[in-house]
Amino acid sequence: MRFRQLLGLLAVASLSFVSATDPDQGVGPIVWAKDSVGPYIDHSSDATLYDESTFTAEKASYLPLRYDLPPTAASVVQERHDRVRGKDAQTSLKNIQAPMRQESMAERAEREKRLRAVRRGFEHAWQGYRRYAWGHDEVQPVSGSAKDSLNGWGATLVDSLDTLLIMGFDREFDEAVEWIRTSLVMNKDPQMQLPFFETGIRYLGGFLSAYDLSGEQVLLDKAEELGDYMLNAFQFGAFPTGRVAVDPKSNPQQHMFVLAEIGTIQVEFTRLSKLTGNPVYKEKALKVIDVMNKIKTQLPGLYPSQVGDGGTGYSSYYATIGGGADSFYEYLLKEWILLDGKNNELRDMFLSAVDTIEKYMVCRPESGSHEYAIIGTINSADKQIDPQMEHLACFMGGSLAMSAKYFDRPQDLVLARQVAEACFFSYRHSSTGLGPESIRFPAFSSDGKVFKVDPDTFYSRYVSAQQYILRPEAIEALWILYRTTGEKKYQDQAWEMFQSLERSCRTDIAYSGLLNVNTPKSHDDKMESFFLAETMKYFYLIFSTPDVISLDNFVLNTEAHPIRRT
Numbered sequence: 001m002r003f004r005q006l007l008g009l010l011a012v013a014s015l016s017f018v019s020a021t022d023p024d025q026g027v028g029p030i031v032w033a034k035d036s037v038g039p040y041i042d043h044s045s046d047a048t049l050y051d052e053s054t055f056t057a058e059k060a061s062y063l064p065l066r067y068d069l070p071p072t073a074a075s076v077v078q079e080r081h082d083r084v085r086g087k088d089a090q091t092s093l094k095n096i097q098a099p100m101r102q103e104s105m106a107e108r109a110e111r112e113k114r115l116r117a118v119r120r121g122f123e124h125a126w127q128g129y130r131r132y133a134w135g136h137d138e139v140q141p142v143s144g145s146a147k148d149s150l151n152g153w154g155a156t157l158v159d160s161l162d163t164l165l166i167m168g169f170d171r172e173f174d175e176a177v178e179w180i181r182t183s184l185v186m187n188k189d190p191q192m193q194l195p196f197f198e199t200g201i202r203y204l205g206g207f208l209s210a211y212d213l214s215g216e217q218v219l220l221d222k223a224e225e226l227g228d229y230m231l232n233a234f235q236f237g238a239f240p241t242g243r244v245a246v247d248p249k250s251n252p253q254q255h256m257f258v259l260a261e262i263g264t265i266q267v268e269f270t271r272l273s274k275l276t277g278n279p280v281y282k283e284k285a286l287k288v289i290d291v292m293n294k295i296k297t298q299l300p301g302l303y304p305s306q307v308g309d310g311g312t313g314y315s316s317y318y319a320t321i322g323g324g325a326d327s328f329y330e331y332l333l334k335e336w337i338l339l340d341g342k343n344n345e346l347r348d349m350f351l352s353a354v355d356t357i358e359k360y361m362v363c364r365p366e367s368g369s370h371e372y373a374i375i376g377t378i379n380s381a382d383k384q385i386d387p388q389m390e391h392l393a394c395f396m397g398g399s400l401a402m403s404a405k406y407f408d409r410p411q412d413l414v415l416a417r418q419v420a421e422a423c424f425f426s427y428r429h430s431s432t433g434l435g436p437e438s439i440r441f442p443a444f445s446s447d448g449k450v451f452k453v454d455p456d457t458f459y460s461r462y463v464s465a466q467q468y469i470l471r472p473e474a475i476e477a478l479w480i481l482y483r484t485t486g487e488k489k490y491q492d493q494a495w496e497m498f499q500s501l502e503r504s505c506r507t508d509i510a511y512s513g514l515l516n517v518n519t520p521k522s523h524d525d526k527m528e529s530f531f532l533a534e535t536m537k538y539f540y541l542i543f544s545t546p547d548v549i550s551l552d553n554f555v556l557n558t559e560a561h562p563i564r565r566t
Contacts, residue, residue, distance in 0.1 A: 301352030433500025
């Protein structure tokens with residue numbers, strides 16, 4: 001620890017690098033500003049939050065490193081530090097991060113206190129995983145059991161690699177890489193049916209990002225090995241199958257495909273082609289886009305959540321930006337950015353989708369308020385809207401903010417703010433201060449584009465999916481809006497959300513999702529790997545200095561893995 005502290009003082013203190021020995025001033029009570037929706041629940045009086053004495057006692061119980069590793073060399077730590085801040089990143093696109101005004105001393109102290117609190121929260125969860133589930137996919141944060149639900153390849157470990165680097169946990173990163181080097185065997189069961197989507201975003205994305213931020217060759221080697229296995233999913237046609245096996249003879253054939261599954265490999269495969277010099281990954285991924293662009297739909301730019309391998313057009317379908325479809329639209333923009341704006345097909349498909357969303361799918365409250373809005377689900381035939389929005393769809397607040405900047409579309413920023421505000425309100429107006437899996441409202445107009453707001457609860461609790469599974473999309477939207485506008489409001493909203501997370505989800509081992517956001521401590525005993533890969537990362541980044549994982553240097557995949565733009 002003394003080594004790390006000295007390095008921080010000598011090399012990176014001026015960049016607000018956070019060392020493992022920084023003191024914490026505790027987490028204070030919430031003070032919420034009023035909003036225009038109506039009453040909300042103040043959680044500040046019943047909170048018992050993490051303080052310095054608790055943290056000191058907890059650190060004393062940490063397990064020692066499992067491997068006899070030398071201290072991380074100062075030059076290696078400095079190289080990782082520089083990579084996190086965009087070393088060697090290149091782009092010809094314009095910058096979209098807003099210039100940040102000079103902080104006062106008080107503002108900096110507040111921001112860094114929040115940053116330390118998030119870092120310690122991550123450290124608590126990581127140490128719980130190390131103690132109870134090392135090498136397994138997940139730790140169960142209440143019972144302390146280990147769980148393998150995503151190939152049994154150590155999903156939490158791989159998914160957390162870049163978060164460890166971003167937060168400066170170099171020794172912990174080295175330990176995780178040593179496990180990958182010595183213990184991770186991905187072809188142990190060649191017939192095992194791997195979920196193509198989750199394997200791509202969590203494992204392949206995790207390897208690629210951690211390689212970009214560290215230069216550890218074993219991570220690129222694992223990425224290339226996994227990429228070759230994933231190519232087996234394309235053996236029957238242009239669309240990858242939802243399940244894929246290492247053994248090409250064990251791959252199932254299918255004729256219907258989930259939109260998000262076929263459209264959420266482009267970023268990862270493009271980067272893999274760039275790093276290995278093998279064009280086949282990128283070619284396979286962009287072929288999907290070419291085929292989809294030829295399909296005619298009743299709603300321009302929007303597709304059903306399931307598409308066929310021989311489909312040429314669709315009518316009378318439901319379109320959503322929620323589950324089953326979300327990251328398809330997200331990747332149209334992100335792949336365009338990663339390709340340095342040189343693929344007009346991706347740009348045009350994304351903007352066509354956004355135009356249709358803005359024309360048909362935006363739902364507003366009966367009060368006429370323009371403070372917030374949701375993006376509902378639409379029937380393509382009669383244009384009837386169901387005024388409900390999944391937590392997953394909150395990502396669109398971030399995508400629209402980037403679209404506004406890249407394409408000079410101010411209307412996109414207006415909607416980005418409104419969507420993010422609705423997502424934030426879904427947190428604020430629950431009993432725990434955490435947002436449910438979906439929010440639903442009664443329709444006020446016949447077409448569903450105007451909805452009623454409950455004066456006490458905002459959304460209709462009894463017809464909404466009320467579980468909270470530690471999802472990241474709301475904080476993701478706030479982070480992107482903060483980076484693109486520079487408005488401190490989004491940091492303050494993020495802090496409210498983080499404190500609610502600490503109160504209701506923190507366990508003695510890690511963090512647990514909730515069965516019901518309106519039932520405090522209703523733990524589901526589950527911590528998905530994306531909590532450390534995404535949710536905690538976004539909380540950390542919104543309180544970091546803007547050079548840390550800048551939007552002008554990186555594209556984040558849908559699992560929040562930063563991919564360097566080169």
